[in-house]
Amino acid sequence: MAVFFFLLASILTVWGLYVGFFVAPTDFQQGESYRIIFIHVPAAWMSMLIYLIMSFWAAIGLIMNTRLSSMMAHALAPTGALMTFIALWTGAFWGRPTWGAWWVWDARLTSELILLFLYIGYMALRASIEDPRRADRASAILALVGIVNVPIIYFSVQWWNTLHQGASVSLTKSPSMATSMLTGMLVMALAFWMYSIAVSLIRVRRIIRDREANAAWLSDSSGVQ
Amino acid sequence: MYKAFIFILRKELLLALRQKTDVVTVLFFFLIVSSLFPFAVGPDLNTLKIIGPGVVWVGALLCSLLALHRVFETDFSDGSLEYLVLSGEPLTVLVLAKIGSHWLITGLPVVIVAPLIGLQFGLSAGSLSLLLITLLLGTPVLSLMGSIGAALTLGVRGGAALTSILILPFYVPVLIFGAGAVVADLQGLSIEGHLSILIAMLCLSVALVPIAVANAIKIALE
Numbered sequence: 380m381a382v383f384f385f386l387l388a389s390i391l392t393v394w395g396l397y398v399g400f401f402v403a404p405t406d407f408q409q410g411e412s413y414r415i416i417f418i419h420v421p422a423a424w425m426s427m428l429i430y431l432i433m434s435f436w437a438a439i440g441l442i443m444n445t446r447l448s449s450m451m452a453h454a455l456a457p458t459g460a461l462m463t464f465i466a467l468w469t470g471a472f473w474g475r476p477t478w479g480a481w482w483v484w485d486a487r488l489t490s491e492l493i494l495l496f497l498y499i500g501y502m503a504l505r506a507s508i509e510d511p512r513r514a515d516r517a518s519a520i521l522a523l524v525g526i527v528n529v530p531i532i533y534f535s536v537q538w539w540n541t542l543h544q545g546a547s548v549s550l551t552k553s554p555s556m557a558t559s560m561l562t563g564m565l566v567m568a569l570a571f572w573m574y575s576i577a578v579s580l581i582r583v584r585r586i587i588r589d590r591e592a593n594a595a596w597l598s599d600s601s602g603v604q
Numbered sequence: 605m606y607k608a609f610i611f612i613l614r615k616e617l618l619l620a621l622r623q624k625t626d627v628v629t630v631l632f633f634f635l636i637v638s639s640l641f642p643f644a645v646g647p648d649l650n651t652l653k654i655i656g657p658g659v660v661w662v663g664a665l666l667c668s669l670l671a672l673h674r675v676f677e678t679d680f681s682d683g684s685l686e687y688l689v690l691s692g693e694p695l696t697v698l699v700l701a702k703i704g705s706h707w708l709i710t711g712l713p714v715v716i717v718a719p720l721i722g723l724q725f726g727l728s729a730g731s732l733s734l735l736l737i738t739l740l741l742g743t744p745v746l747s748l749m750g751s752i753g754a755a756l757t758l759g760v761r762g763g764a765a766l767t768s769i770l771i772l773p774f775y776v777p778v779l780i781f782g783a784g785a786v787v788a789d790l791q792g793l794s795i796e797g798h799l800s801i802l803i804a805m806l807c808l809s810v811a812l813v814p815i816a817v818a819n820a821i822k823i824a825l826e
Contacts, residue, residue: 489776496773503769507760516823517756520816521770524752528773 381584384577391570399563415473416560421568423466425575426494427529429459433501434526437519447583449515450590452522453505454583458575460498467491486535487543490528497525511590608693609701616705626674630667630710631717638663638721649726656725657735657786663721664714664739665775668746671710672754672771673764675702676821680758686825695821696814703751703817711743727786734795735786741802742782748809749774755820778805 399417433455440449470488471481482488501518508514535543620627641659645651679685679702688698718739719732727735753771757763785798 489780493773493776496769500770500773503766504756504760507757507762507766513823513826517820520752520820520823521756524816525773531777 381577381580384573384580388570388573388577391566391573395563395566395570398559398566403559403563412473412476415469417563417567419466419469419473420564421571422462422469423491424568425571426459426463426466426491427532429455429462429575430494430497430522430526430529433459434519434522437515437522440515441519441523446512446515446590447587449519450583450586451579452519453515454579454586455575456498456502456505457582458578460495460502462571462575463491463495463498467495483543485543487532490532490535493528494532497521497528501525605693605697608691609697612688612698612701613705613708616702617708620705620709626671627709627713630671631713633670634663634667634714634717635721637666639724642724652725653727653790654787656722656727657731657790658783659725660718660721660735661739661742661779661783664711664718664743665746665779667710667714668743668750669768669771669775671706672750672767675706675751675754676758677754677763680824685758685821689822689825695818699751699755699817699821700810700814703747703814706751707744707747711747715739715743731786731790734789738782738785738799738802741799741806742778745778745802745805745809746775748813749778751817752813752820755817755824758821758824778802781805 395417399414403414433452436448436455437452439445440452467488470491474483475481501521504521505514505518508517638659641655642652645655676685679688689695691698715736719736722732722735750767750771752774753767756770757766760766781798781801785795785802788798789795
């Protein structure tokens with residue numbers, strides 16, 4: 380399964396980057412530097428979405444007392460942190476030529492940074508508790524408390540009048556950008572989806588192996604993928 | 605229920621009165637941290653006036669963080685936390701009493717001393733009273749959010765450092781709106797929005813945090 384998603388991710392990335400770098404027209408205001416959005420926007424979307432999915436699985440694990448969902452939440456956290464980091468990093472690269480600063484203390488940037496801290500806190504808490512079941516449940520509580528941050532990031536550009544521009548894409552209005560730009564961005568978003576799914580699946584497999592190392596079913600089928 | 609709440613509150617306050625060093629240390633920490641800034645930034649009163657509210661707020665935040673490990677850790681290590689869980693009283697109420705006493709012991713003294721620090725930064729009487737109001741609204745939120753971190757890291761190695769990593773993201777909004785209100789007032793802007801958000805955060809955290817903390821304690825004691 381993971382290989383399939385990886386393949387899909389690579390194909391979509393190639394396609395998306397091709398559309399983004401060669402087909403999409405140059406922006407009349409920002410010149411070529413806007414092309415970073417083909418990585419920035421999908422990463423920012425994923426950073427929030429993965430947090431929601433992670434909290435969802437963590438909550439299921441907490442409420443239903445299931446082990447696999449907690450492992451899934453565990454597997455998603457590093458990918459989410461990576462996406463948050465990419466979003467911040469590419470944003471800094473874009474901000475330097477456009478705003479003239481690497482970093483601005485703007486509501487969206489700040490709340491995205493807080494999201495990164497939340498991911499780090501989640502992973503740190505999990506890493507420092509020895510008993511995996513206790514780690515599952517303690518980190519689930521943390522993830523659920525942190526969920527308040529996601530709507531704040533998402534709506535920060537509407538609630539505060541900030542430097543970071545509002546969304547150019549929405550489900551209800553027609554997008555305010557060229558079609559090829561939109562295609563590139565959506566294809567890249569799909570590619571990031573596939574990558575996240577692939578990596579999380581591989582990671583969750585490792586976690587299962589790690590935690591269930593003594594289980595009979597695992598030792599029987601250790602040669603089979 | 606009320607009896608248990610009052611009982612725990614009294615017990616904690618009595619303990620704090622018997623061991624005054626805890627309270628005094630936090631206060632001195634607050635004074636020292638905020639007095640460090642004029643040394644670092646320079647004694648220019650105009651600069652100090654601008655950073656004053658922020659410095660007082662950061663000081664209050666660090667004090668709250670410094671004292672967090674005391675909320676549950678001693679009760680956890682001597683086993684009395686288990687009795688609280690087993691007592692049959694609703695754990696959320698007991699937890700709220702513990703957090704409330706933590707605020708009374710470490711939060712309230714800081715709020716009372718804060719205007720003194722504000723004076724050192726050349727804040728006007730209006731700013732000082734506003735600072736007092738925002739701290740009164742905000743420091744309970746700090747105690748509440750912080751206790752989640754304290755409960756999650758009970759008995760975990762590296763607990764104190766871990767607590768600050770877990771909790772600082774949740775402290776940031778309180779800091780932004782708390783210090784932001786005073787700065788906005790200095791610039792002649794309306795502060796109603798800031799205060800409303802602080803009050804909203806206080807109401808939400810009083811209602812929801814005890815549930816999270818009670819669950820975290822149960823997980824820690826399993």
